[in-house]
Amino acid sequence: DPYSDDPVRHPALKVNSQRPFNAEPPPELLTENYITPNPIFFTRNHLPVPNLDPETYRLHVVGPPEGQSLSLSLNDLYQFPKHEITVTLQCAGNRRSEMTRFKEVKGLEWNTGAISTARWAGARLCDVLAKAGHQLCETEAHVCFEGLDSDPTGTAYGASIPLARAMDPEAEVLLAYEMNGQPLPRDHGFPVRVVVPGVVGARHVKWLGKVSVEPEESYSHWQRRDYKGFSPSVDWDTVDFDSAPSIQELPVQSAITEPKDGETVQSGEVTIKGYAWSGGGRAVVRVDVSLDGGLTWQVAELDGEEQRPRKAWAWRLWQLQASVPAGKKELNIVCKAVDDSYNVQPDTVAPIWNLRGVLSNAWHHVHVRVAP
Ligand code: MTE
Ligand code: MO
Structure with a gap:
């Protein structure tokens, strides 16, 4: 059982799926605090939770030809200026159960709790990319993220965001190593995850292993074949995933x-x-x-x-x-x-x-x- 090493979870969470683990806090707990306590922060995993050793952990940052690739330890990441912001993370599937009630859809039955808020602290992605020698010259490029969680075939979770957002210091994209003043809990990406303020949860890649700048969006299933919106007229026989943009900023x-x-x-x-x-x-x-x-x-x-x-x-x-x-x-x-x-x-x-x-x-x- 690849899930046997998953962490122990808080009993108040409403579990939508045990393997992989997906759960949300009940509504009355969700808004009891402005900052969601770590143990009841909603969890959305596609794969088993990797068990990573903080001593040997390295983040691989691919540099441009004229720059340098980086292999960053946790200690190396701590050397970048520490940036802390309050960010709400919402899954694209939050409130999906209300859509299901109208007409069947494919996906986990989230109620109103696939959303939570934390204080995240870490290095700014723009500082790390700059250190590797990246500049905002290729305005159409994308920053691709790979997780260290993978399926039995070895395929890792992945996603991407436009380079323009990643390089914008005002966008405050983080490589976060702290959540509410604590090291990230294992379910939320220990030791390092991406936090992309204002953007759908799917791009906040957990257990981050690799960052690279590519001419195109990530080829990951979750970037290209999922997390896109379609007309009510589109069904599974007619859907063309290439025809719709990947979800980035979420609606009100x-x-x-x-x-x-x-x-x-x-x-x-x-x-x-x-x-x-x-x-x-x-x-x-x-x-x-x-x-x-x-x-x-x-x-x-x-x-x-x-x-x-x-x-x-x-x-x-x-x-x-x-x-x-x-x-x-x-x-x-x-x-x-x-x-x-x-x-x-x-x-x-x-x-x-x-x-x-x-x-x-x-x-x-x-x-x-x-x-x-
Ligand atoms: N990152 C990795 N490596 N693996 C995942 O399964 N799930 C994504 C994102 N990052 C995922 C991931 C999705 S769809 C969401 S909504 C958020 O993580 C959920 O983050 P949380 O579990 O900390 O709430
Ligand atoms: Mo999600």
Whole structure:
């Protein structure tokens, strides 16, 4: 069993798949803290977790012909300026189960918890690439990452991002060795992972073994044959993966974490809580909440860290204290977020449904009963 060496996990996690391990925190724990505690940070593994020795670990950075290739130990990485930022990581499949309910899709049944937030610290990728002699001359090039996890045929997890993002110091792409002040937990990439602020989780390659600059995107399955969006009209007989761009920056997202679907709430007042986030460093400027399925709206209060313009890498938590209209037996609670480009979430799943169930960001609904 290639998974027998996987780490022990927190019992509160809701497991979607044991081998490979995929699990999310329950909603009420997810928004209990602005920073997600490491043991309940959602985990998305495609393969067994490698057991890497920090003493012998080396990161291979391929240099350009006029530069030099680097073989970096952990200690070598510590010599680069240490950069620490708060970043929310979201899987492209977050909230996939809502797409499945509309029409069958292929993928893990994530609810609203395939998203979490941490303080990440490490070397900036642009500093490491510069040390190897890379410059931003080839504007169409890509930085390819390879993990040290692999399948029985020896194929490693891989992904890529455009060189322009990697070389932009303002984009703050990290080779992270710390998560919330601790060495990375094994499930989250020990000893080194990529953190690409504002970009889909799939590009944040864990157990990083190799970095190279290539004229084309990574040839990895997960770059070319997965993590792409399609029209609702496309099915498995007609899908052409080469026709769609790989997902990089994610669209605006929000979800309700309290109360939970099917719960009974007291009459009088109800407290509604959730999270909101947008990709590409776009800040969340507003969250609207409805108690009547979207007929009337109230504005929620935004909590958590202030967001920097164009560098809003982390989510806002939000809440609303609302009075329950007298005589109501049921509430259809809805939330939707707006980002600083005035992007909004679609109201229903139908127009964004896609065969892989990615980019699921329709208005989030929670149905509750009101205690008599
Ligand atoms: N990196 C490697 N090496 N192997 C993987 O399976 N999964 C990716 C990404 N990096 C993956 C990986 C996906 S799809 C996501 S959503 C994030 O890691 C999840 O990161 P987390 O498990 O730390 O939450
Ligand atoms: Mo993912």
